[in-house]
Amino acid sequence: MSEYKSVKEIEKDPKKNESKKIEDQGILKGLEQLTPEKIEIVINQVINDETGARLKVYVDTCVHCGMCSKGCHFFLSLNDPKFSPAGKVKQTLWEILRKKGKVSTEFIKDAATVAYTQCNLCKRCAMYCPFGLDVAYVMSVMRRICHKLGVVPLYIQDTAHSHSATMNQMWVKDDEWIDTLMWQEEEAQEAIENLRIPLDKEGADIFYSVIGPEPKFRAQLIFQAAVIMNAAHENWTMPSMPGWDNSDMCMFTGDYEMMERLKRRHFESALNLRAKRIVMGECGHAFRSVYDVGNRALAWKMPPIEVVHAIEYYNELFEQKKIKIKKKFDRPVTLHDPCNISRGRGLHEMARNIVKATCAEFIEMTPNREHNYCCSAGGGVINCGPPFKNARVESGKAKAKQLFAAKAKGAEVVIAPCHNCHGGLEDIIHHYGVDMELKFFGDIIYEILELPEL
Amino acid sequence: MHNFYYFATGPLAWIAFLVFIGGSIWRFRELLELAKRKDSIVFEYMDTKFALRSIVHWLIPFGSRSMKINPTMTVVTFLFHICLFLTPLFVFGHVILWKENFNISWFTLPNAVADLMTLIVIASCLFFLWRRIKLPDVKYLTTPLDFIILFIVATPFVSGFWAYHQFPGFATMTIIHIISGEIMLMAIPFTKLFHMFLFPFTRGYIGSEFGGVRMAKDW
Structure with a gap:
């Protein structure tokens, strides 16, 4: 199935990214x-009402030096100037500001892509630009x-529609949510007798929230979390009503309202239950949104209630030695x-602490920590769905090489504590034939966890 | 020609400094006003400690990974900026002018050093020109204005070098030197050369975001 066997083969591949030619029905219908005239009105509305000195400075200060290029995995993968961070600004806000919003529908089509x-x-790229210009912010304005x-x-807009209709990303109905939790509770009782997933418990120490895709596709993660919480004898709860989903595709579509x-809704769910803090599952974008x-x-300025990512929690x-392990996970792991x-x-050091506590052998991929390459799936890109899948995997070439290098040093398992990263890395691993196994921290901890005496 | 020389060293010099200082203050005020109205977030999250932490790392050669993976650019940029600033401030010929006109003076660079520094600036400009023409990603970003700015920056140094060594036509070159220097000064507030003043703020803000909120390094 896979196309590549090694880094060399990837380097030889002449294929160019052709995502510009991708026809997306959501974009086409909108156009x-x-x-x-409409375009000009809307653009100026956003620029005048919603942006200010920050955007102006970001676009004006850029001296077109190209130092950001190597900061972007798209550029590193495709080696096409259009994919350098500043190159993307050129194709979007740079033109828009220069022409004061007088741009064509064709321009908007490309800019949206x-x-x-x-x-x-x-x-x-903000870490590679000498001025620290935040291109992600500029793209968000676009x-x-x-x-x-x-x-x-189309696909990401569908998730945004789901958010507005159901308050979760995956069209999960209210009864389906409760049903899923009860189903996972029952499954988990196989591991720990009398295990509970307490719903709407007031004053719990932990309000545990997950992203929409967990009940939809990865329900076993809820089961694993329940086992870990129970093994740690936590006073925890999950909400039975909307507000349980901490994910947010609207943040990525630009639907800020x-x-x-x-x-x-998410904060209030936790505050209404007088929970002490929110613990979130292993998701990156949801954490960003909260x-x-x-x-x-x-x-x-900071969240109204303490928010703790799964890495911090684990x-x-x-x-605090709240859980014990039977033995360390014995296959060599690397960490994304x-x-x-x-x-x-800044949770990368904590993530390494967990690796040390749970795994026998750890192999760093390089670059790592703040400098790690993106999975190419985040920021809502994977949520743009099948039309863009090939282009997305192409832009993961740099990631594939990085994974191959870690594999050459002996790593067999990639730990990726984020759902989007999982989706993206899965496609990359498959497409380039990297042949490594992907895991969440939760998977590893669950596997080696010493269950409490019955 | 003498009249023109007096105009360039007299009124035009005053105008150049006024436009440079006044224009820069005006640009700053504009941005500050706009930021106060629209970007309260910048003031909320700006943090002196983290801003300085970031600025310092980016002012040290090879202080960031970005600089490490672009070694040639790093060496050239640092040399370029240092020479670009120090040469005009401390070259003997300029200090003498301050002494003659305002009776103030300060340390001067040995002529040979100033000469070398001038050549570094010129060579750097050629390097930047080469990048703009030859590197696909830089070429893609380059606008005609970028070439003009490069020209504006290089001219005072080329002409200064020429005039100092009294190559043929050095009298004309002296005037070109003076005028091009004045043009560069006046261009600062209104072109991308303004980045010299914005650097501490853009770097400081992202440093504050990374340090205070993201708890991560930004270098």
Whole structure:
């Protein structure tokens, strides 16, 4: 099935990324309703009402030096100037500001493709630009404009619709959610008798929230979390009502009004139950939305209730010796640092602590920590769906080489503590024939966990 | 020609300094006003400690990974910027002008050193020109204005070198030197050359974000 056997073969591949030619029905339908006049009005509305000195400075200060190029895995993978971070600004806001919003529908079509599918908003380039210009922010402004123009890739817009109709990303109905939790509770009782997933418990120490795809596709993660919580004798709870989903595709489509509703609902679910803090599953973008973007949109400088990512939580479990392991995971592992929790929250050292506590052999991939390459799936790119899948996997070439290098040193398992990264890495591993196994920390901890005496 | 020389060293010099200082203050005020109205987030998250941490790392050669993986660019940029600033401030011919006109003076560079520094600036400009023409990613970003700015920066140094060594036509070159220097000064507030003043703020802000919120390094 796979096309490549080694790094050499990847390097020889002459294929160029052709995502510009991809026809996305969401983008095309949106364009049909547009005229240059409408575009100009909307653009100027966003620029004048929603942006300020920051955007101006970011676009004006850029001296076109190209230092950001090597900061971007798209550029590193495709070696095409159009994929350098500044190159993406050139194709979007640079033109828009220069022409004061007088751009064509064709321009918007390309700009939408660039902003939604050729940037993971991973902010790695901000660490390579000498000025620290935040291209992810500029791309977000472009997405905001596209959202207001109604030019959004079909698949990600569908998740945004789901968010607004159900308050979760995956069209999970209220009864299905409870049903899933009870089903996982029952499954987990095979491991620990009398195990509970306590619903709506007031005053719990931990309010555990997950992303929509967990009940939809990866329900076993809820089961594993329940086992870990029970093994650690935690006073925890999960909400039975909407507000359980901490994910946020609206943040990535540019639908900030909806993002605010989602974040408020999530915070309020926890606060209504008087929970002491929110612990989140192993997801990167959801953490970004709760810890960074969503709270700010709601005018909370920091989240109104303490938010703890699974990595912080697991690290705490080992530091406080709340759980015991039978024996260490014995296959050599490597660790993928997800952008939103390493570059977004500095959790990379804690992640290494967990690796040390749980795995016998650890092999670093390089670059790592803040400098790790993105999985190419984040920032909503994987959520733009099948039309863009091939292009996305192509842009993961740099990642594939990095994985091959870790594999050459002996790594067999990649730990990726983020759902988006899992999706992206899975495709990369498959496409390039990397042949490594992917795991969450939860998978590893569950596997080696010493269950409490019955 | 003498009249023109007096105009360039007299009124035009005053105008150049006024435009440079006044224009820069105006640009800053504009941005500050806009930021106050629209970007309260910048003031909320700006953090002196983390801003300085980031700025310092980026002012040290090879202080960031970005610089390490672009070694030639790093060496050239640092030499270029250092020479670009120090040469005009401390070259003997300029200090003498300050002494003659305002009776203030300061340390001067030995002529041979100033000469070398001038050549470094010129060579750096050629390197930047080469990058703009030859490197596909830089070429893609380059606009006609970028070439003009490079020209504006290089001319005072080329003409200064020419005039100092009294190559043929050095009298004309002296005037070109003066005028091009004045043009560069005046261009600072209104072109990308303004990046010299914005650097501490853009770097400081991302440093504050990374340090205070993201708890990560940004170098």
